[in-house]
Amino acid sequence: xxxxxxxxxxxxxxxxxxxxxxxxxxxxxxxxxxxxxxxxxxxxxxxxxxxxxxxxxxxxxxxxxxxxxxxxxxxxxxxxxxxxxxxxxxxxxxxxxxxxxxxxxxxxxxxxxxxxxxxxxxxxxxxxxxxxxxxxxxxxxxxxxxxxxxxxxxxxxxxxxxxxxxxxxxxxxxxxxxxxxxxxxxxxxxxxxxxxxxxxxxxxxxxxx
Numbered sequence: 091x092x093x094x095x096x097x098x099x100x101x102x103x104x105x106x107x108x109x110x111x112x113x114x115x116x117x118x119x120x121x122x123x124x125x126x127x128x129x130x131x132x133x134x135x136x137x138x139x140x141x142x143x144x145x146x147x148x149x150x151x152x153x154x155x156x157x158x159x160x161x162x163x164x165x166x167x168x169x170x171x172x173x174x175x176x177x178x179x180x181x182x183x184x185x186x187x188x189x190x191x192x193x194x195x196x197x198x199x200x201x202x203x204x205x206x207x208x209x210x211x212x213x214x215x216x217x218x219x220x221x222x223x224x225x226x227x228x229x230x231x232x233x234x235x236x237x238x239x240x241x242x243x244x245x246x247x248x249x250x251x252x253x254x255x256x257x258x259x260x261x262x263x264x265x266x267x268x269x270x271x272x273x274x275x276x277x278x279x280x281x282x283x284x285x286x287x288x289x290x291x292x293x294x295x296x297x298x299x
Contacts (some may be wrong), residue, residue, distance in 0.1 A: 095159070095163075098156070098160075099156075099157075099159055099160050099163065102141075102156055102160050102163070102164060103160070103163040103167060105140065106142065106163065106164040106167035106168055107167045107170075109136070109137070109140065109168075110167050110168050110170060110171035110172070111171060113133060113136065114133060114168065114172040114175055115171040115172070117133075117172075118171055118172035118173075118174070118175075121172060121174055121175070122172075122174055125291070130174075130175070130254070131211050131254065133172075133175055134175070134178065134179075134182075134208065134211045134212060134254065135208040135211065136208075137168075137175070137179055137208075138205075138206065138207055138208025138211075139207075139208060141154035141156070141206075142154075142164055142168070142179055143179060143182050143183060143186070143205060143206060143208065144183065144186055144202070144205065144206035145157070145160055145161040145164060145183055146158060146161055146183065146186075146187055146190075147183075147186050147187070147190055147202060147205075147206055148190065151190070151198060151199070151202035151203055151206060152202065152203045152206035152207055153186070153190075153202070153206050154206075161183060164179075165179060165180050177250055177251075178212050178250060178251040178254070181212070181213065181214075181215050181250045181251065182205060182212045182213040182251075184213075184215055185205065185213025185214065185215055185257070185258075185259050186202055186205045186206070186213060188259050188276065189201055189202055189205075189259070189278070190202060192276065193278065197278060201257050201278065204256055204257070205256070205257070209256065210255065210256025210257055211251075211254040211255070211256065212250075212251040212254040212255045212256070213255055213256070213257055213258070213259070214249050214250070214251065214252050214255035214257070214258035214259070214281075215249065215250065215258075215259050216246040216249050216258050216259060216260040216261060216279075217229075217246070217261045218246060218247055218248045218249070219244065219245065219246055219247060220245070220247060223248075226261065226271075226274065227270050227271030227274075228270070229244070229261065229262070229263060229274065230244055230263075231243065231244025231245070231246065231260070231261070231262040231263065232244060232262055232263055232264070232266060233262040233263065233264045233275060233277060234264070235264070240264075240277060242260060242262050242277060242279065242285075244262060246260065248292070252291075253288055253291060255281055256280070256281050257278055257279070257280050257281065258278070258279045258280075258281070258286075259276050259277075259278060260276065260277045260278075260279050261274055261275070261276050261277075262274070262275060262276075262277060263275070
């Protein structure tokens with residue numbers, strides 16, 4: 091089995107490496123410690139323009155169609171320079187892939203181009219709760235159909251780049267009477283939707299010996 095990278099894979103990996111070294115590494119500490127929102131958003135937009143926010147998304151929606159190998163290589167190169175940016179890039183790609191996999195065609199045409207182009211700086215993946223971290227079956231967030239709209243009630247936490255996300259994939263339970271862990275569904279919630287509140291970012295601490 092030949093595991094050598096193709097010419098395209100090597101080219102995209104090198105593009106990610108150069109961007110990371112020239113644009114991210116010099117400001118990574120400031121982004122982490124001071125929360126430089128303007129510079130962070132600028133970097134996310136540039137990553138989208140280079141195709142790194144849509145690596146496994148079909149071209150018809152503005153995606154790169156580069157594949158899983160390139161996704162892994164690209165995230166690794168970005169993470170070497172700035173872990174925060176790499177995590178946001180990874181989660182945004184994941185959100186786009188969820189939408190591509192299970193959303194309606196209308197939803198795909200609405201949200202995927204915005205994630206791919208950087209119109210939405212990031213996507214939010216809302217799964218974790220205080221009672222449902224590593225055990226999603228314990229989630230308490232509910233979804234009730236009210237007329238023609240779903241009404242979600244609950245709270246999520248540890249949502250990567252929530253303050254920058256243009257759309258959230260929110261996991262909830264539409265039927266509280268089903269057995270635990272069954273019937274979990276996902277919903278798309280745009281930032282700015284009435285009732286949606288994004289709390290201030292958590293302060294993360296690290297210790298070095």
